[in-house]
Amino acid sequence: MEESKVNVASPVSLDTLYRRCFPSVAAFVSRMNGSFEDARDIFHDALIIYLERKDEVHFSDEGYILGIAKNLWYARYEREVKRMSSRLSREEEQADPGVVNTGRLLDVISRSGKKCLELLHAFYYRKDAFAKITSDLGYSNEHSAAVQKFKCILKLRSFIKSRSLSYEDFID
Amino acid sequence: MKTSLTETASIEKYILGQMEPGEELLFQTELILDRRLRENYYAQKKIHDVIKVYNRDKLKAQMMEVHHKLFANTSTSFARSILHLFKQ
Numbered sequence: 001m002e003e004s005k006v007n008v009a010s011p012v013s014l015d016t017l018y019r020r021c022f023p024s025v026a027a028f029v030s031r032m033n034g035s036f037e038d039a040r041d042i043f044h045d046a047l048i049i050y051l052e053r054k055d056e057v058h059f060s061d062e063g064y065i066l067g068i069a070k071n072l073w074y075a076r077y078e079r080e081v082k083r084m085s086s087r088l089s090r091e092e093e094q095a096d097p098g099v100v101n102t103g104r105l106l107d108v109i110s111r112s113g114k115k116c117l118e119l120l121h122a123f124y125y126r127k128d129a130f131a132k133i134t135s136d137l138g139y140s141n142e143h144s145a146a147v148q149k150f151k152c153i154l155k156l157r158s159f160i161k162s163r164s165l166s167y168e169d170f171i172d
Numbered sequence: 173m174k175t176s177l178t179e180t181a182s183i184e185k186y187i188l189g190q191m192e193p194g195e196e197l198l199f200q201t202e203l204i205l206d207r208r209l210r211e212n213y214y215a216q217k218k219i220h221d222v223i224k225v226y227n228r229d230k231l232k233a234q235m236m237e238v239h240h241k242l243f244a245n246t247s248t249s250f251a252r253s254i255l256h257l258f259k260q
Contacts, residue, residue: 014238023254030257039258044235048228102221106229109222117226120219125227153180156222157215164215 017047021062025069032073042069042076105163109156116152123149179209183216 022043029039046068050061057064109117119137122128130142139145185191186199203210243251 014234015241018235018238018242019250026254026257036255036258039254040239044232044239047235048231051231052224052227102218102225105218106222106225110226117223120223121226121230124220124223150177150180153184153216153219154176156219157180157212160215160218161211 014047017061017065021047021065024062024066028066028070029073034073042072045069045072105160108163109159113152113156113159116148116156119145119149119152120156179212180216183209183213186213187217187220 022039025043025046026036026039029035029042034042043065046065049068050057050065054061059067115137119133122133122136128136130145133139134142134145137145139148182199186196191199203213242248243255245251246255
């Protein structure tokens with residue numbers, strides 16, 4: 001997998017990023033009196049944001065990831081304070097329709113349309129060419145893979161529409 | 173009425189931010205006027221949201237794997253330098 005093209009990092013590049021960028025995030029979280037697990041979680045979230053945006057990032061990966069980690073840390077701290085003051089319950093938090101809905105849909109689609117999920121993930125996130133998708137997912141040729149991508153979108157779209165009671169269900 | 177393929181491709185182009193400004197404006201107008209197109213757009217946007225969550229789940233699993241590998245042996249210089257930060 002070519003590192004410059006992918007958002008799903010190969011284990012090698014993740015390993016490199018981990019060794020290069022985790023120490024500064026861990027040092028920051030430690031100074032903020034956070035735990036080792038806090039540092040790991042904040043670093044993972046920051047790394048995901050970096051990987052999703054890395055085509056637009058013009059800074060060093062270490063500085064960018066540390067910056068995101070700091071923002072995530074302060075945002076989390078603010079949420080904690082708000083939660084304590086407003087006594088926001090765990091149930092209320094989980095009732096966030098956008099988050100729950102997408103996660104639930106993913107669960108259902110993972111069970112009933114795993115191959116479509118893999119195909120669309122390879123196309124949109126790994127940005128694989130149809131030639132690679134064809135060989136990885138076992139299609140007979142590139143045209144067949146392209147047609148399948150179209151069919152997958154139609155199938156999932158119709159599935160999502162059939163499970164939605166109103167437009168509000170679509171909107172995060 | 174657009175064919176399914178053309179419509180799906182247009183929606184995808186809009187979602188991915190690949191339309192020219194004029195084309196985008198026209199599409200936004202169509203979204204307002206055409207209820208069926210709007211429904212399809214929301215559903216197709218939802219597919220992208222689902223794929224995004226799927227991508228994040230995969231990344232998290234890969235990260236945990238790397239994390240466990242790097243800290244399985246706590247006597248390496250890398251692991252020691254990090255764990256040292258959290259000693260009380």
